[in-house]
Amino acid sequence: MPFPNSPFKYNFNCDVLYKTNDEPPHTSIQFSKLENTLKWLCKFPKITSYRINTLKCNIDDIKTILQGLLTQTLGNVIVLKIHPLLSDVLILNHSYENKNINSHDKEVIIDPDCAAAVLRGAHIYAPGVMGLVSGVQLNDKISIYADLSKKCKKGFQKTYTDENKLFIGNGLVKMRRFELFGEDIKPSGIAIEVTETISGCPPIGDKILDDGLVLLQNLPSIICVKNLNPQPGETILDMCASPGNKTTHIAALMKNKGILVALDKTLVKVKRLLKNCEEFDAKVYVYQADSTKILDDNASNEIHEGPPFKSESFDRILLDAPCSALGKRPQLYNNTTEKVIKSYVPLQRKLFETAVNLLKPNGTLVFSTCTITLAENEGLIAWALKNFSCLRLVHQKFHLGSHGWQGSALNEDQRRLVQRFDCTDNVDSVGFFIAGFIKEIT
Numbered sequence: 001m002p003f004p005n006s007p008f009k010y011n012f013n014c015d016v017l018y019k020t021n022d023e024p025p026h027t028s029i030q031f032s033k034l035e036n037t038l039k040w041l042c043k044f045p046k047i048t049s050y051r052i053n054t055l056k057c058n059i060d061d062i063k064t065i066l067q068g069l070l071t072q073t074l075g076n077v078i079v080l081k082i083h084p085l086l087s088d089v090l091i092l093n094h095s096y097e098n099k100n101i102n103s104h105d106k107e108v109i110i111d112p113d114c115a116a117a118v119l120r121g122a123h124i125y126a127p128g129v130m131g132l133v134s135g136v137q138l139n140d141k142i143s144i145y146a147d148l149s150k151k152c153k154k155g156f157q158k159t160y161t162d163e164n165k166l167f168i169g170n171g172l173v174k175m176r177r178f179e180l181f182g183e184d185i186k187p188s189g190i191a192i193e194v195t196e197t198i199s200g201c202p203p204i205g206d207k208i209l210d211d212g213l214v215l216l217q218n219l220p221s222i223i224c225v226k227n228l229n230p231q232p233g234e235t236i237l238d239m240c241a242s243p244g245n246k247t248t249h250i251a252a253l254m255k256n257k258g259i260l261v262a263l264d265k266t267l268v269k270v271k272r273l274l275k276n277c278e279e280f281d282a283k284v285y286v287y288q289a290d291s292t293k294i295l296d297d298n299a300s301n302e303i304h305e306g307p308p309f310k311s312e313s314f315d316r317i318l319l320d321a322p323c324s325a326l327g328k329r330p331q332l333y334n335n336t337t338e339k340v341i342k343s344y345v346p347l348q349r350k351l352f353e354t355a356v357n358l359l360k361p362n363g364t365l366v367f368s369t370c371t372i373t374l375a376e377n378e379g380l381i382a383w384a385l386k387n388f389s390c391l392r393l394v395h396q397k398f399h400l401g402s403h404g405w406q407g408s409a410l411n412e413d414q415r416r417l418v419q420r421f422d423c424t425d426n427v428d429s430v431g432f433f434i435a436g437f438i439k440e441i442t
């Protein structure tokens with residue numbers, strides 16, 4: 001099948017992307033804009049970025065190791081560079097697409113989420129495998145197909161003939177059928193080692209992730225923390241922190257000096273956050289908490305002892321809010337609904353209000369989401385500016401995205417201060433939004 005034009009299973013009114021929850025429906029939405037956005041969501045980014053953990057290593061050493069790995073895997077095709085503006089980031093441009101790679105007779109069928117990870121450089125882990133033709137042996141060459149209908153039954157053993165089967169690359173078999181499928185079998189580990197994909201992204205992602213030296217992290221996420229601008233010795237709060245990709249970056253920029261508190265609502269996510277902080281040698285005070293309920297002016301505990309906290313406790317706060325997460329790329333299958341997409345704004349407003357109260361005068365608040373809807377981004381910022389007169393929207397030093405969308409939510413000047421990563425920017429990364437505020441001294 002040709003590459004898909006939309007990740008969404010259900011059609012929804014495009015207003016859900018292009019208007020705030022408070023506005024009446026637009027009449028003038030350009031449908032070509034929607035079409036471009038949906039196509040862009042399905043496509044893989046042409047850039048891969050790695051953040052180096054400066055608490056444990058230096059970028060030149062890691063560049064040499066990674067370039068060695070790349071050369072070993074692909075020859076000298078791809079050159080790794082230090083990002084011109086971000087001294088702790090290595091980037092790979094793989095702007096060619098491997099359209100002409102040949103397929104093999106044997107095939108493996110994987111689910112769409114696993115396929116999206118493969119297109120970004122991951123190998124295929126056992127849980128992502130849906131079907132594998134019978135008779136394959138270890139190290140057989142095999143072609144990889146994504147099941148975009150999500151109809152393939154686990155353990156399927158013939159050639160899959162569904163019309164929504166998408167060829168995404170080739171690999172080598174590392175697990176056989178009896179190791180993958182069966183009533184009592186809960187397989188783990190790499191099932192297929194990917195050798196080439198249609199995205200051109202080199203399959204080295206997983207090999208470097210284990211030891212807390214390097215993180216495969218999208219540029220907008222990195223820029224978000226750079227704009228928070230954490231300083232050694234400060235008191236900083238990461239309100240929605242798990243898995244900790246931004247927390248560990250904040251700790252590195254603070255050089256582990258000061259107080260960094262990271263919270264998440266869910267216990268399993270807190271455990272993951274703790275593990276990552278440990279792996280990255282990041283000094284972080286981690287707690288399980290609902291960040292809408294962490295403000296209490298009668299609190300008598302020290303900040304590093306965890307919530308609740310008094311008003312004006314923190315120099316800087318990151319609110320990387322729970323959101324509809326529509327910015328992930330590539331996205332090959334998404335069964336979300338209009339109702340779910342619209343459900344995040346009330347929670348984001350509560351979290352935001354708590355953040356404003358917890359911020360010291362002159363403190364910095366960064367709000368971000370990994371989604372593209374107007375309501376959760378420009379709409380939320382317009383609401384914040386209307387309700388918190390102490391807040392001033394500020395210029396972001398690292399501004400690589402495009403400006404905010406036109407529409408009733410923000411005026412021209414305000415739109416220039418927020419940054420949006422979507423199909424209108426020059427970065428070609430994932431969908432993301434960042435706004436930075438200073439709390440004025442009143």
Ligand SMILES: C[S@@+](CC[C@H](N)C(=O)[O-])C[C@H]1O[C@@H](n2cnc3c(N)ncnc32)[C@H](O)[C@@H]1O
Binds near residue numbers: 241243246265321
């Ligand atoms: C976008 S993710 C955060 C990603 C993280 N900042 C990173 O870069 O690795 C949002 C997180 O918010 C958490 N969350 C949702 N509601 C919350 C609440 N009321 N209080 C605290 N955390 C919450 C979710 O469990 C989820 O882990």
